[in-house]
Amino acid sequence: MEFIDNIRYKKIKNAVGRAVADFGLIRDGDRIAVAVSGGKDSYTLLHILEGLRRRAPVKYELVAVTIDSGYPGFRSDVIASYLREQGFAHHLETTDHYDIIREKRRPGSSYCSICARLKRGVLYTLAQKLGCNKLALGHHLDDFVETLLLNQFFVGTLKAMAPRMLADNGETTVIRPLVYVEEREIIPFARENRFPVVCCSCPVCGTADLQRRRMKKLLTELEKENPAVKRSLLRALGNVQPRYLLDRELQRLCDVP
Numbered sequence: 663m664e665f666i667d668n669i670r671y672k673k674i675k676n677a678v679g680r681a682v683a684d685f686g687l688i689r690d691g692d693r694i695a696v697a698v699s700g701g702k703d704s705y706t707l708l709h710i711l712e713g714l715r716r717r718a719p720v721k722y723e724l725v726a727v728t729i730d731s732g733y734p735g736f737r738s739d740v741i742a743s744y745l746r747e748q749g750f751a752h753h754l755e756t757t758d759h760y761d762i763i764r765e766k767r768r769p770g771s772s773y774c775s776i777c778a779r780l781k782r783g784v785l786y787t788l789a790q791k792l793g794c795n796k797l798a799l800g801h802h803l804d805d806f807v808e809t810l811l812l813n814q815f816f817v818g819t820l821k822a823m824a825p826r827m828l829a830d831n832g833e834t835t836v837i838r839p840l841v842y843v844e845e846r847e848i849i850p851f852a853r854e855n856r857f858p859v860v861c862c863s864c865p866v867c868g869t870a871d872l873q874r875r876r877m878k879k880l881l882t883e884l885e886k887e888n889p890a891v892k893r894s895l896l897r898a899l900g901n902v903q904p905r906y907l908l909d910r911e912l913q914r915l916c917d918v919p
């Protein structure tokens with residue numbers, strides 16, 4: 663594994679180390695499938711977990727996994743040869759998801775929701791098949807706070823993402839070790855290390871959906887007044903005061919008899 667070991671790397675590694683400790687993300691004996699899509703976030707996640715693994719007091723294994731959904735032009739070969747060069751164990755799974763999406767997607771509905779659902783299912787199955795008890799995903803701090811805002815503004819629920827949760831298959835634990843890492847730290851890290859970023863080549867490749875773009879824009883605006891706004895939103899997720907919310911179930915739990 664070769665990459666530039668500089669202050670940025672240390673900063674990201676420390677943030678991941680904190681998340682691992684805060685949420686108990688990694689335990690002795692874990693075998694972790696790391697989803698590598700070919701994007702900057704997943705390469706960063708894999709490298710950082712490997713960096714931590716080499717010095718960790720606990721023993722764990724990593725297996726990079728990539729899903730090729732069948733979008734024409736997807737350069738899974740670039741990902742595979744880079745990971746091989748870097749010495750990572752890697753499994754590439756080719757699926758017919760593009761055909762399924764073309765057949766099943768209702769006109770006007772989002773590509774991403776059906777594509778992501780199919781991919782998630784395969785990742786869980788693959789993790790089990792490869793003997794992995796955990797699946798690591800590359801969602802970072804910005805994904806957490808954007809999802810929080812999206813859910814509040816458009817869905818009417820107070821919900822973001824879980825740093826650690828048991829998947830629907832009841833077997834695999836999904837972990838998101840980049841929860842404390844901002845996207846603006848990942849972008850230069852990926853560039854400096856010349857990660858061979860490949861486009862997913864789907865029909866909406868590179869275009870975050872409109873509502874998510876609006877959240878990004880809103881956060882950028884708010885940051886002009888309060889540079890710590892994203893950190894504050896993330897802190898809010900870990901500082902919930904149920905008595906001051908309107909959820910009747912939570913109210914019942916908080917009621918003094």
Ligand code: SF4
Pocket residue numbers: 773774775777778862864865866867868
């Ligand atoms: S951006 Fe493309 S590859 Fe990614 S979830 Fe959406 S449709 Fe799938």
